[in-house]
Amino acid sequence: MKITRRTALAASAATAATAALASCGSNDAGGTGGGGGDVELTVATFNEFGYEELFAKYEEANPGVKITHKKAATADDARANLMTGLAANSGLADVEGVEVGWWAELLQYSDVFEDLTDPEVEGRWLDWKTEAATVDGKLIGYGTDIGPEAIAYRADLFEKAGLPTDRTEVAELLSGDWDNYFEAGRTFVEATGIPWFDGAGGTYNGMVQQLPNPYEKADGTVVPLADNADVKAIYDHLAEYKDISAGLTQWSEDWTAAFQNDGFATMLCPPWMMGPLAGNADGVEGWDIADVFPGGGGNWGGSYLAVPSQGENLEEAKKLAAWLTAPEQQIAAFEAVGAFPSQVEALDAEEVTSLVNPFFNDAPVGEIYSERATSIEVQPYQGPNFFVINTVVSDAITRWDVDGADPAESWEQGLSAYDELGLA
Amino acid sequence: MTTTTRPSRTSSRRAVLARLDVRLTPYVFISPFFVLFFLVGLFPILYTAWVSLHEWDLIRGQGEFVGLANFQFVLGTDSFYKALRNTFSIFLLSSVPQVIAAIFIAYILDANLRAKTFWRMGVLVPFIVAPVAVSMIFAKIFADQSGLVNNLLMGMDLPAIGWHSDALASHFAIATMVNFRWTGYNALIFLAAMQAIPREIYEAAIIDGTGRMRRFWHVTVPMLRPTIIFVVITSTIGGLQIFDEPRMFDTAGSGGASRQWMTMTMYLYELGWGPQVSFGRASAVAWLLFMIIIGIGILNYLITKRIATAGGPAKTER
Numbered sequence: 001m002k003i004t005r006r007t008a009l010a011a012s013a014a015t016a017a018t019a020a021l022a023s024c025g026s027n028d029a030g031g032t033g034g035g036g037g038d039v040e041l042t043v044a045t046f047n048e049f050g051y052e053e054l055f056a057k058y059e060e061a062n063p064g065v066k067i068t069h070k071k072a073a074t075a076d077d078a079r080a081n082l083m084t085g086l087a088a089n090s091g092l093a094d095v096e097g098v099e100v101g102w103w104a105e106l107l108q109y110s111d112v113f114e115d116l117t118d119p120e121v122e123g124r125w126l127d128w129k130t131e132a133a134t135v136d137g138k139l140i141g142y143g144t145d146i147g148p149e150a151i152a153y154r155a156d157l158f159e160k161a162g163l164p165t166d167r168t169e170v171a172e173l174l175s176g177d178w179d180n181y182f183e184a185g186r187t188f189v190e191a192t193g194i195p196w197f198d199g200a201g202g203t204y205n206g207m208v209q210q211l212p213n214p215y216e217k218a219d220g221t222v223v224p225l226a227d228n229a230d231v232k233a234i235y236d237h238l239a240e241y242k243d244i245s246a247g248l249t250q251w252s253e254d255w256t257a258a259f260q261n262d263g264f265a266t267m268l269c270p271p272w273m274m275g276p277l278a279g280n281a282d283g284v285e286g287w288d289i290a291d292v293f294p295g296g297g298g299n300w301g302g303s304y305l306a307v308p309s310q311g312e313n314l315e316e317a318k319k320l321a322a323w324l325t326a327p328e329q330q331i332a333a334f335e336a337v338g339a340f341p342s343q344v345e346a347l348d349a350e351e352v353t354s355l356v357n358p359f360f361n362d363a364p365v366g367e368i369y370s371e372r373a374t375s376i377e378v379q380p381y382q383g384p385n386f387f388v389i390n391t392v393v394s395d396a397i398t399r400w401d402v403d404g405a406d407p408a409e410s411w412e413q414g415l416s417a418y419d420e421l422g423l424a
Numbered sequence: 425m426t427t428t429t430r431p432s433r434t435s436s437r438r439a440v441l442a443r444l445d446v447r448l449t450p451y452v453f454i455s456p457f458f459v460l461f462f463l464v465g466l467f468p469i470l471y472t473a474w475v476s477l478h479e480w481d482l483i484r485g486q487g488e489f490v491g492l493a494n495f496q497f498v499l500g501t502d503s504f505y506k507a508l509r510n511t512f513s514i515f516l517l518s519s520v521p522q523v524i525a526a527i528f529i530a531y532i533l534d535a536n537l538r539a540k541t542f543w544r545m546g547v548l549v550p551f552i553v554a555p556v557a558v559s560m561i562f563a564k565i566f567a568d569q570s571g572l573v574n575n576l577l578m579g580m581d582l583p584a585i586g587w588h589s590d591a592l593a594s595h596f597a598i599a600t601m602v603n604f605r606w607t608g609y610n611a612l613i614f615l616a617a618m619q620a621i622p623r624e625i626y627e628a629a630i631i632d633g634t635g636r637m638r639r640f641w642h643v644t645v646p647m648l649r650p651t652i653i654f655v656v657i658t659s660t661i662g663g664l665q666i667f668d669e670p671r672m673f674d675t676a677g678s679g680g681a682s683r684q685w686m687t688m689t690m691y692l693y694e695l696g697w698g699p700q701v702s703f704g705r706a707s708a709v710a711w712l713l714f715m716i717i718i719g720i721g722i723l724n725y726l727i728t729k730r731i732a733t734a735g736g737p738a739k740t741e742r
Contacts, residue, residue, distance in 0.1 A: 076677075083697060086483045105699055109483050251675040252588075253563050257570035387699040391678065398681035402568075403589035405682075413682070420501045421700075 039316050043324075044070040044093035046078035049144060049303070050333030054324060065316065075099050086112055089310050094317035095324075098141055098304045103132055104382035106140075113140040114307040114314055121322055128379035129342040133304050141304030142325040145339035147270030148372035149206055149298040151181075152277060155361065156286030157265045161191035167363060171292035178207060178237065181294040185244040188265060195246035195264045200238045200401035201394055202250045206268040207234045208390070209298050209380050215390065216383035225418040231393060232411075238397065239407035247401050256280050268293075270300040271340040271369045278359040288361045291368040297376035302342060340369055347373055385423055392417045469714065476707035482696060487704075494708035498695075504709070506683050507691040508716075510595065514670070514687065515663035517599035518606075523655055525607050527648070530614035531640060544615065547608030558601050559672030566597040588674055591684040598685055601669045606662075610655050617651035618644060653728050660724065664717055665689055688713045 045051060055067040070093055072078035079102055085092035086109065098106065106113075115138045125143040133141035151174055155165040163184070164170055174181050185196030197203050208214050211230050216222050225231070238245075246264040248255040258264060259280035269277060269289060281287055305321040307314060323329060330341040331351050346352055347370040355366030396414030399405040476494050479487030498504050533544055550558070565572045566587040574584040587597045621644065629639050645652075667689040671677045678694065679686025686694075688709065696706030 080697065083482060083701075087485075105701065112483065248569075249675065253567035253571065254569040257567065385699070391699070395678075395681040403586065403681060416502070420503060422497065 038064050038066060039313050040066045040068065041095065041313060041316055041320055042068045042070055042093035043095045043097075043305075043320070044072065044078065044081070045097040046072040046075045046099075048337040048339065049097060050335075050337035050339050051324060053336065054329050054332060058320065058323060065320075067320070085310075086308065092308045092310055094307065094311040094313055095321050096306050096308055097144070098133075098306045100132055100299075100302050100304065101382075101387070103141070103304075104386040105384050107135045108384045110135045110138060110140050112309055114309050114318060116140060116142055116307065116318060116321065118318075118322065121325075124325070124327070124344065125342050126344060126347075126373060126376070128299070128376055129302070131379050132382075133306075141306040142321050143342035144303045144305060144325055144330065144333070145272070146342040146373060147272055147299055147301035147340065148369050148376060149268050149270045149293050149300050150368055150372050151266055151290050151292055151294075152269035152273070152360070153266045153288055153290060154262075154286045155288045157192060157194060157262065158188070161188045161265075163188060165288075167288050167290045167361075170288070170290040174290060174292045174294060176294065178294045182237070182241040182244065185241065185266070189244045192265075194262055196244035196266060198246050198255060198258070198264045198267045199248040199250060200242060200245045200397050202268060203245070204234060204238055204394065204397055206293075206298050206300065207238075207295065208393075209300065210295050210378055211380055212378050213381045215386055216381060218381055220383045222383075222385050222389070222423045225389060225392065226415055235393065235397065235407075235411065239400065242401060242407065245401055249398060249402055259284060268298075268300065271338060271365065272301060274357060274360070274365065275338065278357075286361075287359065289357070289363045289365060289368055291371055293372060293375070296378070297372060297374075299376050299379075302340075340373070342373075385421075388421055388423070389418065392421070472707045472710050475703055476711050478704050480703035480707070482701035482703055490704070494702075494704045495712070498705055498708045498712065503683055503686065503691055504712075507679075507686050507688045510591070510670075510679070510683075510685055511664055511666065511687045513592070513595045514598050514602070514666060514685070515660070517595055518602040518666075519656070519659045519663050521599075522603050522607050522610060522659065523652065525603070526610035526655070527614050527645070527652075529607065529611040530618055531644065533611065533615050534618045544612065547611050549608070550604050551606070551609045553605070555601075555605065555668035556672055558605055559669055562597065562601045562604075563673070566600075588680065589684070591680075591682075594673065594680065594685040598666075598669050598673055602663070602666065606659065610659070613655060614648060614651060617648050621647045653724070657721070657724055660720055661717060664713065664720070667693070688716075 043051065043055070052069070055069060059065055059067055072081060078097060079099065082092065082096055082098070082102070089112075117137070117139045121142065126146070129143040129146060130139065133139060133143070151170075153170060155167075155170075158165045158170065164173055173184055182196075188194070188196055208231065211234075213223070214231065215225075215228065246258060248258055248263065255263075259277070260283075267273075267277070274289075277287065305325055307317045307321055311317055325343070327341065327343040327345040327349070330339070330343050331346050331349050333339045334341050334346070334352055334355075341347065341349075341352060353364075353366045353370055355364070356362050357365045392414050395417065396410045399410040399413065400407045475486075477489060477491060478494075479490050481487060529547060533540075533547070537543055568574065568584070568586060568588050571587065574587070578584055585593050587593050625643055625647070626639060629643055634642070666687050670679060670685045670687050671690055671693075673685055674680065677690075678698075679690050692706045692709040692713070694700075695709060696703050
């Protein structure tokens with residue numbers, strides 16, 4: 001044990017030295033060449049980051065570096081593992097995949113992650129992407145993919161209701177504020193009797209992400225839910241249109257089944273949702289994607305790579321993280337698994353913009369999502385209490401949207417659930 | 425004298441060793457269990473008590489000493505009482521039918537069946553299916569709109585049941601999963617106990633002209649009493665700690681929008697690993713749960729004692 005550890009340290013020191021030398025001579029982030037010893041790096045990801053082939057490529061370009069990939073089946077598993085590893089201060093991978101939503105609770109522990117600030121990577125990502133992983137000027141995560149939201153819709157059902165079916169016309173019809181989107185929905189529901197969107201919960205998620213300060217002020221103080229006029233306004237807005245909701249919780253059994261029996265006509269659709277949507281709606285024709293999102297742009301999901309300070313090969317780990325999140329590599333990942341790149345340069349790349357999705361009536365999704373990504377202006381502030389409060393509001397919505405309770409009563413219940421949290 | 429003292433000195437030392445051997449060896453042999461129990465049982469229990477008296481962040485670790493504030497906080501939340509209610513409701517809906525069904529299944533398996541081993545192994549199959557897999561299967565059965573049960577109900581012009589909106593319905597659905605998994609296991613325990621019942625008693629009963637039902641109620645069930653008590657105690661402990669099935673009952677895993685099916689262990693998990701990351705509060709819940717289980721354990725013991733003094737295997741009137 002002792003010996004292996006010492007040799008590992010020596011090895012890492014040696015590679016760090018050679019790497020430093022190498023990086024002086026070469027501007028290629030990939031060509032570090034670990035002359036002497038072996039460095040073993042572990043990378044923990046979840047779902048599909050699309051890095052399998054890139055690891056092989058990196059190992060080839062960097063002799064002596066061996067990458068072990070730990071892949072969790074779900075983001076929840078990965079989060080549990082990350083939290084446990086941080087709590088135990090051991091057991092984490094050298095490079096950890098982090099979902100954007102986890103920052104809310106992780107930023108308060110920013111000192112357990114390495115500062116990845118580096119002039120070389122400045123300006124690599126969309127501003128709002130970097131902002132979400134920056135705390136006190138310290139960048140603790142390199143952006144991988146993002147989830148700019150567009151609207152997916154059923155062109156065949158639109159036709160039945162006498163609405164336009166062409167995606168540019170649909171984009172025109174739905175562009176504007178949420179009220180416009182809901183009103184179009186009401187017309188649709190009156191004509192067909194089919195719900196407009198899948199559920200108020202998913203829609204709320206899209207709407208709340210457009211608030212700059214959903215539940216907390218920029219200094220981290222909590223806005224008491226009872227005084228949170230913005231959130232209450234969204235809540236009431238959704239409740240007013242609860243008749244056009246299909247009342248489904250996303251990812252539930254009923255939601256999955258609804259794709260097969262005309263359960264609803266539109267849904268908010270980030271690029272990573274295309275896969276699940278096409279899978280659930282297998283055999284259903286008519287889905288299309290319009291380059292529009294009510295109330296401005298919106299982002300849902302996306303990930304980062306972070307380097308926990310407990311690792312033993314910090315420099316090598318940073319190098320790998322920087323290399324993986326460079327535009328070229330992220331484009332490769334995009335081609336492999338469709339992870340939509342967060343790098344400015346990658347958004348204009350031919351490989352990305354030329355992507356067409358046959359399931360969605362050959363929609364030019366590469367172009368659409370690049371456009372959606374650049375139209376995002378607001379990065380909501382998510383402090384440590386974002387999730388607790390968001391759960392309280394989401395539960396309140398679920399109570400009337402799915403379980404059939406009264407919206408006003410449910411809000412009161414939400415307020416007492418909020419009080420129970422004992423925040424501020 | 426000399427002839428006896430000399431050997432007696434060595435023999436007395438030997439005798440001491442022999443006595444020590446007899447007295448200590450059993451303890452040495454069982455000590456691994458107790459050493460392990462101390463490490464992975466007693467120590468964590470006591471450490472949890474220590475944690476529950478502090479502000480204790482999942483990642484930051486130990487904070488200030490706060491006395492009983494964590495207990496006060498937990499006992500002051502509605503969620504705690506909801507979790508308590510749900511836990512007991514699910515426990516009763518699962519354990520009671522489970523024990524009854526297990527006895528009947530065991531009784532049938534005890535009869536002279538063809539391909540005995542096949543049937544006996546068959547009841548154990550649900551037990552070897554992972555709880556998560558069971559949850560996924562039952563999610564299809566108990567889905568609110570597209571589920572099997574509700575489709576059957578609506579096919580018969582009956583109203584659909586809100587498996588995920590109504591508290592009691594959700595408890596029933598979760599209890600069904602638990603029963604599916606554990607009934608066969610308990611049936612095998614009962615079966616083993618039934619086979620240990622001396623056949624002479626049955627023969628005597630048959631000669632006395634008792635019917636099948638009467639033999640079951642007046643011979644089998646009384647003779648099973650110790651086993652029933654054992655099964656009740658184990659399923660009480662397991663039932664109060666139920667976690668997998670309710671957590672997998674929907675995709676969010678938080679126990680429903682109104683916490684309709686959030687159990688004690690889920691509440692514990694939410695406090696410790698959820699956004700509050702408060703190990704102190706989670707530990708407080710763990711201790712409260714521990715004390716509840718001990719309380720029920722004592723209750724069980726008192727009831728068993730009464731049953732035992734009330735008269736062992738019942739003497740049926742002849």
